[in-house]
Amino acid sequence: MxxxxxxxxxxxxxxxxxxxxxxxxxxxxxxxxxxxxxxxxxxxxxxxxxxxxxxxxxxxxxxxxxxxxxxxxxxxxxxxxxxxxxxxxxxxxxxxxxxxxxxxxxxxxxxxxxxxxxxxxxxxxxxxxxxxxxxxxxxxxxxxxxxxxGFSGSVLKPMESRAIKKDGYYFLQYPSVREIHSQQRVNFNENGLIGKEVYDLRPIEEIVTDIDNWGSAVYLKDLDIFQSRERLEGLISALEERELKGTYIAAGVWGFSKWEEELNRFRDLGLKVMVLRFTLPGDPETWIAMEEDVSSLRKRGIEPVILIKDELSETDQEALIFWLKKLGEGLVVLEGEALEKNNAIITKLPLSLKIYWRWVGEFGFAEATRRQREYKKALLP
Missing domain, CATH: 3.40.50.280 (Cobalamin-binding domain)
Structure with missing residues (x-):
C-alpha cells in the first residue's frame, strides 16, 4: 500500500x-x-x-x-x-x-x-x-x-504550586506516580526530588507490599536501592515474584551501568526513569563513566533525569551544558542553590525529541505540544 x-x-x-x-x-x-x-x-x-x-x-x-x-x-x-x-x-x-x-x-x-x-x-x-x-x-x-x-492519558494543566514546580518534570510525564521510601522516615512530606542517602533501611518485603497496595506506579525516592547490588537484586526478585509490572521511577547512584542483568530485569518490570544527582566530575575518566551510565539507560529505553542542587560556576555550568548537548540530553531538574543561580542550564537545553515523541504516543500531538511549551515554565521560578 x-x-x-x-x-x-x-x-x-x-x-x-x-x-x-x-x-x-x-x-x-x-x-x-x-x-x-x-x-x-x-x-x-x-x-x-x-x-x-x-x-x-x-x-x-x-x-x-x-x-x-x-x-x-x-x-x-x-x-x-x-x-x-x-x-x-x-x-x-x-x-x-x-x-x-x-x-x-x-x-x-x-x-x-x-x-x-x-x-x-x-x-x-x-x-x-x-x-x-x-x-x-x-x-x-x-x-x-x-x-x-482506550486512551487514558492525563491532560495536566500548567503547574500551579511552587512545591510542584521543583519536581515538575517527572510529574508532567507520570502524574499518577506515588512516592515510596525504602528507608525509615521521620518526615514523609519532603519537597526535594531525591530522598535521604543514609537512614535505617526498610525490609524489602515491606516496600513491595506498599507498592502492591498503592498501585504499581511509584517513585522509589531514596538512594539505597542503587547503592547496593544485593538490595537492588532483592527488590527486583520480590517484584518479579509478585508479578508487579508497572511504572517505576527510581533515584539512582552513578556507576550502575555494570549491573546489566539487574537493569534489564528492572526495565522489563517497567523502570521508566532514573533520577541522578549531578556532582561535577574531577577528572575526564569520571565524565566518561557518567556518559556510559547515561548511554546504558538510553539503550534500554530508560530516561535519565539529571538533578542539580549545588550552585555551579559559569565555567562549570557551560561544561555541563556542552556535555548534555553532546549526549542529546535535556532532562534536567534544579533544586536548592542551583535553582536560584543556574537557570541557564534549563533555558539553553532543548527538550529531547525522544521525550516529545513518547508524549505523542501516550497523550496525542496536541497534549505533547502543550507539555513541550509548559516544560520550562514548570521547572523555573
Whole structure:
C-alpha cells in the first residue's frame, strides 16, 4: 500500500512565514517511523511538503496513487489543509484522507475521512492494518473509536504550586506516580526530588507490599536501592515474584551501568526513569563513566533525569551544558542553590525529541505540544 504524508501550505497572505517553515518536517518523519515492523515491507511512503514543492500537488497524487493520505495540520493551517484535502479527494477518489497534528481536531470533518485526535501512532497503525486486511472505512472508524476510548492519558494543566514546580518534570510525564521510601522516615512530606542517602533501611518485603497496595506506579525516592547490588537484586526478585509490572521511577547512584542483568530485569518490570544527582566530575575518566551510565539507560529505553542542587560556576555550568548537548540530553531538574543561580542550564537545553515523541504516543500531538511549551515554565521560578 502507498501512504502519502502531506505538510500543508500556510495559505495566501502569509508567505512571509515560509522562511521559518523550510526546516525539515521532523514530526512527519517521526510519525512515519512508528509504522509497525510487520507492515514496513508492505508500505511505500511519500512526503509532499508545500513549503518546498510548488504547484505540482495534483501531479504528485496522480503519480504516487496513494491508498492513505495523512495531512499534518499545525496551528493556522486548518483551512488550507481542508482545501488541499478537497483537491486530494477529487484526484485520489479511492484514497482514505486523514488529519493528524496539533490542530487536527479543528480540521473540517466533512473533508477528512479520519481525524487522529487521541493516540495518532496507534490510530495510524489501525488504519494501515485496516487497509491491509481490506476493511471498510466504517470498520476502520469503529476500530479507531475503540483505540480512542482506550486512551487514558492525563491532560495536566500548567503547574500551579511552587512545591510542584521543583519536581515538575517527572510529574508532567507520570502524574499518577506515588512516592515510596525504602528507608525509615521521620518526615514523609519532603519537597526535594531525591530522598535521604543514609537512614535505617526498610525490609524489602515491606516496600513491595506498599507498592502492591498503592498501585504499581511509584517513585522509589531514596538512594539505597542503587547503592547496593544485593538490595537492588532483592527488590527486583520480590517484584518479579509478585508479578508487579508497572511504572517505576527510581533515584539512582552513578556507576550502575555494570549491573546489566539487574537493569534489564528492572526495565522489563517497567523502570521508566532514573533520577541522578549531578556532582561535577574531577577528572575526564569520571565524565566518561557518567556518559556510559547515561548511554546504558538510553539503550534500554530508560530516561535519565539529571538533578542539580549545588550552585555551579559559569565555567562549570557551560561544561555541563556542552556535555548534555553532546549526549542529546535535556532532562534536567534544579533544586536548592542551583535553582536560584543556574537557570541557564534549563533555558539553553532543548527538550529531547525522544521525550516529545513518547508524549505523542501516550497523550496525542496536541497534549505533547502543550507539555513541550509548559516544560520550562514548570521547572523555573
Amino acid at each position: 502507498r501512504v502519502l504524508f502531506v505538510r500543508p501550505g500556510i495559505g495566501a497572505g502569509k508567505k512571509g512565514a515560509e522562511v521559518v517553515r523550510l526546516q525539515e518536517p521532523i514530526e512527519i518523519a517521526l510519525l512515519a517511523g512508528q509504522i509497525p515492523a510487520c507492515l514496513r515491507d508492505r508500505v511505500e511512503l511519500g512526503i509532499y511538503d508545500f513549503a518546498v514543492e510548488k504547484g505540482a500537488f495534483k501531479r504528485g497524487l496522480q503519480d504516487f496513487r496513494p491508498d492513505l493520505i495523512v495531512f499534518w495540520v499545525e496551528r493556522g493551517q486548518e483551512a488550507t489543509a481542508s482545501e488541499q484535502a478537497l483537491i486530494s479527494r477529487e484526484t485520489s477518489t479511492s484514497a482514505i484522507i486523514a488529519a493528524a497534528g496539533e490542530s487536527a481536531a479543528q480540521a473540517d470533518p466533512s473533508v477528512f475521512d479520519l481525524i487522529y485526535t487521541g493516540n495518532p501512532v496507534k490510530q495510524l497503525e489501525e488504519t494501515l492494518m485496516g487497509i491491509e486486511t481490506e476493511r471498510s472505512l466504517d470498520e476502520i472508524k469503529n476500530k479507531l473509536g475503540v483505540t480512542d476510548k
